[in-house]
Amino acid sequence: MRCHQEVVVALRIHNTLTGMTDELVPGGVKKERIEDYPHVTIYSCGPTVYSYAHIGNFRTFLFNDFLRRYLKFRGFMVDHAMNITDVDDKTIAGAENEGISLKEYTERYTDIFFEDLKTLNIEIVEFIPRATESIDAMVDIIKKLDEKGLIYEKDGSIYFSISRWDGYGRLSRLDSREIKSGLRYDTDEYEKDDVRDFALWKSAKEGEVCWDTPYGKGRPGWHIECSAMIRNIFGTTIDIHTGGVDLIFPHHENEIAQSEAAYGELFVRHWIHAEHLLVDGTKMSKSKGNFYTLRDLLAKGFSPRSIRYLLLSAHYRKQLNFTFEGIGQADQALARIDNFIVRLKDVKGDGPRCAELPGLMEKFIADFIEGVDDDLNISRGLGVLFEFLHEMNSLINEDRLSRDDAGALLETLAKIDSVLGVIFFPAADDAVDAERIESLIAERIAAKKAKNFQRADEIRTILLEEDIILEDTKDGTRWKRKN
Ligand SMILES: [Zn+2]
Structure with a gap:
């Protein structure tokens, strides 16, 4: 397995x-x-x-x-x-x-x-x-x-001498001539022996914040x-x-x-x-x-959730072109997820559980992992998510999901959302942690199912003390803030 x-x-x-x-x-x-x-x-x-x-x-x-x-x-x-x-x-x-x-x-x-x-x-x-x-x-x-013997002092500042250490340039693979020519070097206004050298410790200028050290009064290089x-x-x-x-x-x-x-x-x-x-x-x-x-974007009325989605949705090694149109597309993608969750919460069937569902959910998680394990390929991960929602929408259309199935699906989405952080996004004006409330509600449902009514009541009380009211409806548990 x-x-x-x-x-x-x-x-x-x-x-x-x-x-x-x-x-x-x-x-x-x-x-x-x-x-x-x-x-x-x-x-x-x-x-x-x-x-x-x-x-x-x-x-x-x-x-x-x-x-x-x-x-x-x-x-x-x-x-x-x-x-x-x-x-x-x-x-x-x-x-x-x-x-x-x-x-x-x-x-x-x-x-x-x-x-x-x-x-x-x-x-x-x-x-x-x-x-x-x-x-x-x-x-x-x-x-x-x-x-x-790898440092020198000049005008009260301390520099690292690159020419005295082998191995410089391994990460950036810059040609040493390119570094030396001054095309690429650490720009700062301080004098140094070699243009490539960089300041470890910068001497204090008059009146500037400084620390007194064996290397003089000054402040650190970046x-x-x-x-x-x-x-x-x-x-x-x-x-x-x-x-x-x-x-x-x-x-x-x-x-x-x-x-x-x-x-x-x-x-x-x-x-x-x-x-x-x-x-x-x-x-x-x-x-x-x-x-x-x-804050500029929030002032224009864009939601932080859409901004998070957009900035996250491109592979990290590809340049991402940010446009307002792109935020609009992020909104559409999120609306598809939200619509699915609304439909899921509306599933009322008390019938038997869908026999295929556990296998489909397992495959969904495995495919997501396979995609993202490949150099954190989020685009593939999101593709797997939307394909899965499409499949699940079909099951809902065919009336094949029971309420328990819907609960299991929400749990699976919460697992994926522990990575994405966009599905159950905390409301902007909500100081409380919505994710935590949702997980307490899920725990309460599980406790009730296991006939652990003491724990179920305890959770209701914990949330009540934080002015969160739970409403058990025939479509599941909803929560709201006490006014
Ligand atoms: Zn750093």
Whole structure:
């Protein structure tokens, strides 16, 4: 029998480091069963909190969310970290402009960022380190690099010397001449010996926020933040590092250089990069008038659920062209799902269960897994979903489903939605977690079926205390908020 928790692992994801679609092997040692693997350690480059994130950023954050949700759905345990860059040129300039402290300034945009994540139904990850809280770990790396003679000081700033370390450029596969020519290098305004070198520690300018360290008063370079936070949280080689393709060079290349040079071990097994978002076929820019934050789109009346669906629905390695028409198509797709659920809730038959249904549901899950296991091919996964809804609609048309069948189908959809997060989407004005309520209702139905009326009553009371009223109708249980 095929049960998805026991299927031999076949999850393959494109790895920027090898240029191949590699099997995901958490911990680096292949196991027979998913449950034998250690937790998957994941690090995602997070936002620089100097302004509102734009929808291109959210495509990447939604991809991270999809990845972690899918891994959990497949039976992996995840330990996922995403950093908050709360010190850099832009945040310092922003705070200065407004005449407030850096902390006040970055906390405002950090809060806004988390509100936006919640609006898009993005899960909160296990670790959310702040750059400003990881200074000691950054100094540790610089010390290690210092001992190995890989750094130099210039005008009070500390640089990593790329020419003294073999192995630079493995991730981006940039021709060293291309890097050297200055076509591609780490742009910042600081003087350095070699155009390719990058700042580990930047000397403090007059009046700027700074930290006093053995390497002088200053603040961290951007790249070292991520290396330090990864070391701090995970201690050793991690399984997955994600980010947008624009971060491959120089940011991720530099992360590899400083971490591997400092600790002499592999930094990351699997590098996964999400492609760009285009808007109306071109790069988003303020001057073109096609630059949107999430809030811009909500103000235009688009629902966060449609935006989530649209940004999620394209394969992560393909450029996605964002258009208002595309949101309209997302709405249509969601309406098909919603219509199906309404029909399902209206199934009233008390007759025998549909004999074919368990096999069809099992096949649906297996096909979904087969599609998505192939380099996280969400398009195939969604194709499988809509094909399944079509099939199930036919069964409803033929009056072949009973109420119990409908309940089982809702449970199956909830399983798939643990990956998609769009089917049972929390209402925008609803502070309570609709998903949790639905699952409590499902538990109550199961308890009643098992004649565990005590638990059933308990659940009703729990929800009542949160002002959620349950109504048992002949078509099933509905819930509403007490006015
Ligand atoms: Zn990073």
